Amino acid sequence: YVRGDRFNPEFIEKRRASLERFLKKIAVHPVLQRAECFRVFLDSRDWNSDLALQNKKRQDEGRLDTIGDALLNAFAKIKKPDEKFVIMRDEVDKLEENLQGLERLEQRILKRQEELEIDYREFGGAVAGLGNLETGITEPLHRFAHTVASYATILNELSTREDAEFLSELHECLAYCNSVKSVLKLRDQKQLDFEELSDYLQQQVAERQRLVSNGRLGGSASIGGFFQQKMDEIKGVDQERAKQDKLKRVEEKIKDLQDAVEKSSDDSDLFSNETAKEYEIFQLQKTKDMRQCLLDYTTGRVEFFEKGKDLWDQIIPVLEAIHVDDD
Secondary structure, three states: OOOOOOOHHHHHHHHHHHHHHHHHHHHOOOOHHHHHHHHHHHHOOOOOHHHHHHHHHHHHHHHHHHHHHHHHHHOOOOOOOHHHHHHHHHHHHHHHHHHHHHHHHHHHHHHHHHHHHHHHHHHHHHHHHHHHHHHHHHHHHHHHHHHHHHHHHHHHHHHHHHHHHHHHHHHHHHHHHHHHHHHHHHHHHHHHHHHHHHHHHHHHHHHHHHHHHOOOHHHHHHHHHHHHHHHHHHOOOOOHHHHHHHHHHHHHHHHHHHHHHHHHHHHHHHHHHHHHHHHHHHOOOOOOOOOOOOOHHHHHHHHHHHHHHHHHHHHHHHHHOOOOOOO
């Protein structure tokens, strides 16, 4: 959303203003304000090197888990969605949709203002040309043309301001929405991990029950057990010992899974609680940002119209002073 040369003063100023707004949000966040990467950013004298080190730490710690989660859960869905977080996601989706609509409309407004600025400059040039022909009122017409050109200039300043402030702030709000959606998605991932581990645990418990009852729990399980038993007999395998060995492995797996399910449940609950807190922060920050964004927009408009009024007020006496012969 920041167009132009990356070393262009306009580009640099937009990035500076966006960074300042972002840092202010981080500074008031109850958790992020204490983050190590934030402290390093503020204190570092070699930011590029420190950033590379921070990124390497995060990549080393999270690469395998991320790949594993993506492969295991790419097509999985939560069995028991939490209504509270479903509502949150819907609210963010609707907010994002409305912000995107505002963005499109503001871009159209800026395009119209750009076209209007060009028209005003052409209009002023035409009046100046008329002044060259009308020698009796050349000076008033030239001053009027100058007023029109000045009006086009303040219109350009308005467009530049709205592009740098209002439109940029809309993009930042959209980025914030995307971050919240990522957090909600990660929360769902935690719940999905818990559900899948719980299902796997139940499968192992059922397998233990089947082994204890000698495989007579149902048609498909009994048939499978029957053929496995016959194959083992052909191979000369001690059935009772093989059964006990398998039962022992299943018991160990159940114990490991019980620990994993308990930990996953704790992680999911903790992350859900933190997500709910983060959403409250998002709601407060969103309201604060919208208030400031609209105030800035309104202030810019008021200043534009006040400057325009001053320009036209100054040219009225000049036009009224043109002598008109009524005879």
